[in-house]
Amino acid sequence: MRILLYNPDNGVTRNFMPHLWMFLLQALTPAGHEVLLIDGNAQPMDEEGIARFVIEQKIGLVGIGAMTRMIAKAYRMADAIRAAGVPVVMGGPHVTEMADEALGRAGSPRHADAVALGEADETWPKIVEDAARGTLKDIYAPVDAFGQEHKPSLQSYPPIPWDTINLEQFNIVPKLVTPMLRKLGEGWGTFRIIPVESGRGCPYGCEFCTVTGFFGDSIRFRTNESVVNELLLLKARARSERGQIAVFFIDDNFAINIKRTKSLLRDIIAADAQVHWVAQISANLLRDEELVDLIAAAGGKWIFIGMESIDAANLKDVNKGFNKPGEYAAVLNRLAERNVFAITSFIFGMDNDTLGVGERTLQEIRTWPPGLPIFGLLTPLPATPLYKRLEAAGRLTRPKHWQEFIPFAMAHTPLKMTIPEAHAEVKYGWAKSYSPEAIAKAVASIAHKPLGYRINILIARLCFRGIYFPQLGRFAWAKTIVQNRRTILGLVKEAFGARRAARSGTSFRLFASITARPSRGIRVKR
Ligand code: B12
Numbered sequence: 292m293r294i295l296l297y298n299p300d301n302g303v304t305r306n307f308m309p310h311l312w313m314f315l316l317q318a319l320t321p322a323g324h325e326v327l328l329i330d331g332n333a334q335p336m337d338e339e340g341i342a343r344f345v346i347e348q349k350i351g352l353v354g355i356g357a358m359t360r361m362i363a364k365a366y367r368m369a370d371a372i373r374a375a376g377v378p379v380v381m382g383g384p385h386v387t388e389m390a391d392e393a394l395g396r397a398g399s400p401r402h403a404d405a406v407a408l409g410e411a412d413e414t415w416p417k418i419v420e421d422a423a424r425g426t427l428k429d430i431y432a433p434v435d436a437f438g439q440e441h442k443p444s445l446q447s448y449p450p451i452p453w454d455t456i457n458l459e460q461f462n463i464v465p466k467l468v469t470p471m472l473r474k475l476g477e478g479w480g481t482f483r484i485i486p487v488e489s490g491r492g493c494p495y496g497c498e499f500c501t502v503t504g505f506f507g508d509s510i511r512f513r514t515n516e517s518v519v520n521e522l523l524l525l526k527a528r529a530r531s532e533r534g535q536i537a538v539f540f541i542d543d544n545f546a547i548n549i550k551r552t553k554s555l556l557r558d559i560i561a562a563d564a565q566v567h568w569v570a571q572i573s574a575n576l577l578r579d580e581e582l583v584d585l586i587a588a589a590g591g592k593w594i595f596i597g598m599e600s601i602d603a604a605n606l607k608d609v610n611k612g613f614n615k616p617g618e619y620a621a622v623l624n625r626l627a628e629r630n631v632f633a634i635t636s637f638i639f640g641m642d643n644d645t646l647g648v649g650e651r652t653l654q655e656i657r658t659w660p661p662g663l664p665i666f667g668l669l670t671p672l673p674a675t676p677l678y679k680r681l682e683a684a685g686r687l688t689r690p691k692h693w694q695e696f697i698p699f700a701m702a703h704t705p706l707k708m709t710i711p712e713a714h715a716e717v718k719y720g721w722a723k724s725y726s727p728e729a730i731a732k733a734v735a736s737i738a739h740k741p742l743g744y745r746i747n748i749l750i751a752r753l754c755f756r757g758i759y760f761p762q763l764g765r766f767a768w769a770k771t772i773v774q775n776r777r778t779i780l781g782l783v784k785e786a787f788g789a790r791r792a793a794r795s796g797t798s799f800r801l802f803a804s805i806t807a808r809p810s811r812g813i814r815v816k817r
């Protein structure tokens with residue numbers, strides 16, 4: 292049977308990274324079936340296009356995965372596929388919580404023939420076999436022989452064949468400049484960000500988060516060996532293509548068990564498996580100096596930190612009191628000293644937020660090393676404790692907000708400001724952080740660091756701008772480049788100057804910090 296795995300586009304950004312679930316389920320598919328992957332962010336498709344595709348390609352089963360924000364599109368695509376006579380199975384965090392909605396049991400039309408609840412690592416092979424026999428059931432739940440919920444152990448994680456998978460749709464380098472960039476340094480002909488998981492689960496239970504409910508509060512890890520082997524495979528592929536690969540460790544809290552994270556990082560270093568990587572780690576865990584040393588030595592470049600708010604009362608309200616705003620600056624400085632920077636995520640529209648929260652937050656951010664601040668709104672995702680609290684209090688203004696998804700729009704009334712005021716605070720945060728002046732300042736603030744770090748900050752800021760300000764087409768990109776021409780030209784000039792100096796004997800490598808091995812100067816215990 293030919294199977295198509297499809298992830299709908301998010302309607303905001305182009306894909307900078309493939310979705311891991313597709314590659315994982317592909318690797319777990321029983322022998323004898325062929326699996327095709329389409330990520331809507333990389334290969335945009337409409338209902339008509341996908342219906343035509345499944346007929347032309349003789350697809351026998353389509354699997355669709357989606358977060359809440361893409362579910363309306365996922366349902367539309369599923370409807371078109373089913374109308375073309377091909378069965379659809381849906382999985383992922385939204386339908387796990389809203390299975391009745393997907394199966395048409397909630398008074399609305401049916402969108403899926405079957406729903407996979409929760410983690411599907413162990414149910415997927417069964418779904419495929421049932422579909423091949425034409426005996427798909429409505430619901431596949433991860434339960435043991437006694438009907439008890441069973442979370443897959445990650446000890447026997449399947450090797451994902453990154454060396455042979457076609458990753459063409461995920462190359463971020465524009466085709467036009469590929470031949471030129473291939474010749475640069477260690478080669479930039481391709482640049483891909485690849486998702487890798489080293490563990491699942493987070494016990495912290497922040498009120499707005501799906502993770503503790505979905506993956507559970509028991510944490511499971513892959514073996515160090517299997518993670519290291521995956522990195523080595525990716526590294527070899529990048530080298531053979533004269534391209535670059537960076538890894539996004541998608542674990543919700545990569546250092547949730549510090550002892551184990553340190554042991555993984557030591558094994559990565561020992562195996563020379565360093566690639567540049569990003570990981571999500573909560574601020575409280577970054578107090579550990581040795582951990583931060585190891586992060587830098589093992590290739591860590593960007594750490595995503597869910598700071599959420601600079602107001603301790605807000606943090607307490609959402610059960611995230613373990614975040615201490617007073618230590619944010621120290622944490623970020625500790626990282627920056629090792630040339631690791633942070634993506635700092637904030638949520639506005641929390642219950643203790645008042646007018647001016649955007650500016651108050653920016654005042655703090657301006658005292659920190661440059662990073663990538665991002666701003667969102669408190670969003671009641673289905674089945675989270677937040678959703679239940681707001682529903683019970685009658686505060687949901689759009690209880691089924693996913694059915695008419697609007698980016699950056701609240702679905703409940705905040706306590707101390709209006710919905711439009713909260714929206715304006717988010718806009719203010721983005722506009723002030725990603726203006727050409729702010730980008731120039733961020734780059735200038737690390738003028739003492741090698742050129743590569745400044746190029747890194749510049750490119751990252753230009754890309755992150757697109758999360759809020761539409762930057763999908765060539766015209767939008769050209770406009771952004773023109774607006775930031777001074778900063779761009781300044782760095783280009785410096786790069787050419789340095790290149791000339793290198794030719795005349797001074798040792799220097801363009802993109803040193805991006806293409807070269809991660810920091811070697813830090814001493815770490817093995
Ligand atoms: C990586 C990631 C991202 C990436 C993008 C996705 C990508 N390209 O990988 C980035 C960083 C961009 C991102 C952004 C956002 N994310 Co995000 N993200 C994640 C994260 C950390 C990992 C996803 C992952 O790969 N997991 C590992 C895989 C193996 O798990 P999985 O996807 O759940 O798949 C398993 C099952 O669900 C199931 N399954 C999934 N799909 C399918 C399909 C079929 C057919 C079947 C059978 C089974 C199946 O089988 C898989 C194996 O068991 C998750 C949290 C988490 N740990 O999952 C949050 C998460 C998915 N994100 C979330 C959210 C809310 C967001 C944002 C909206 C945040 C924001 N406020 O801006 C944005 C929106 C992004 C956008 N514009 O589209 C929520 C989604 C909740 C929900 N109900 O939708 C999660 C769960 C985190 C949370 N805090 O609650 N995200």
Ligand code: SF4
Nearest residue numbers: 493495496497500543
């Ligand atoms: S620490 Fe992160 S992953 Fe864990 S519950 Fe809180 S928001 Fe979710």
